[in-house]
Amino acid sequence: MKKVACICVGAIALTGCSSSGESTDQSSDTLVIYSPNSEGLINATIPAFEEQFGINVELIQAGTGELFKKLESEKGSPVADVMFGGAYTQYASNEELFEPYVSTENENIVEEFQNQTGYSTPYTLDGSVLILNKDLTSDMNIQGYEDLLTEDLKGSIATADPANSSSAFAQLTNILLAKGGYEDEDAWNYVENLFNLIDGKIQSSSSNVYKSVADGEMAVGLSYEDPTVKLLNDQANVEVVYPDEGTVFLPASVAIVKGAQDEENAKKFIDFLLSQEIQDTLGTSTTNRPVRKNAAVSENMKSLDEINVITEDYDYVIEHRDEIVSKYSDIYVKTQSN
DSSP states (O other): OOOOEEEEOOHHHHHHHHHHHTTOOOOTTEEEEEEOOOHHHHHHHHHHHHHHHTOEEEEEEOOHHHHHHHHHHTTTSOOOSEEEEEEHHHHHTTGGGBOOOOOTTGGGBOGGGSOOSSSOEEEEEEEEEEEEETTTTTTOOOOSGGGGOSGGGTTOEEBOOTTTOHHHHHHHHHHHHHTTOTTOHHHHHHHHHHHHHHTTOBOSSHHHHHHHHHTTSOSEEEEEHHHHHHHHHTTOSEEEEOOTTOEEEEEEEEEEBTTOTTHHHHHHHHHHHTSHHHHHHHHHHSSOEEOBTTOOOOTTSOOGGGSOEEOOOHHHHHHHHHHHHHHHHHHHHHHHHO
């Protein structure tokens, strides 16, 4: 397979990349992709795309927020053709940066995750899960959120800070939805009871959550599917639980940059990401859950058909994020004063 031309950019390098795009006249056998994605996901997709279509990809990697700022700065004279990665919320807040496109593969996607915006296309999913240390929970039957409310777990439940961690915030909104709704009083009472048991032990990052469970420092973690399935693949002494009350899966998206110089190649890339071949590859050779109906998954990734999937109200969460965080913060302060 061809080697991907990859440029990792920092804040200083972004300015130089922007100016160089103004004089570039790309031919029909090139494609410029901006992506925050992991090497595993990149290697499972881009080389195969290059080989199949004879298209040379220039890959520019940086953090999601950094790349969206770069797209904003390049409006009117875009360098990139495709933005490959990032959450629904980031695309919904920057609609003006993207060209309308609905893939020819859209009808083959799980219905809840089909392209609804007309411009951003989900290609993988990541869900909120519970990760258990098998030794520390061997005498417990933890199947969902309600099973966490036991004094036996006080101080042994790991979570990151929903005010600062995207995965912890996703877990918070998953809990609220699963327990009755974002504004439901009983759901918020559950959050308060849970954080009383967490007992102020907030992890410094989302990665510390699942690592602390795998290392036996904590019994249970409020985590997400991708890294926890990797732990299973690596034969760590953990169990991954999809809560009985329901699991929210959030899509990672891809879109064509407005004014893209190689728009037709960009469409080919999006269709390719959703193809049966690539979705099966993602499900079996990476820990990224495919979004295509009936796509193959590894033995450590539970089938969607076996999971109680509940659907986030994305627009509500975007609009009320600050309100949700503020309410959580009040609860956290309250639990610390008890």
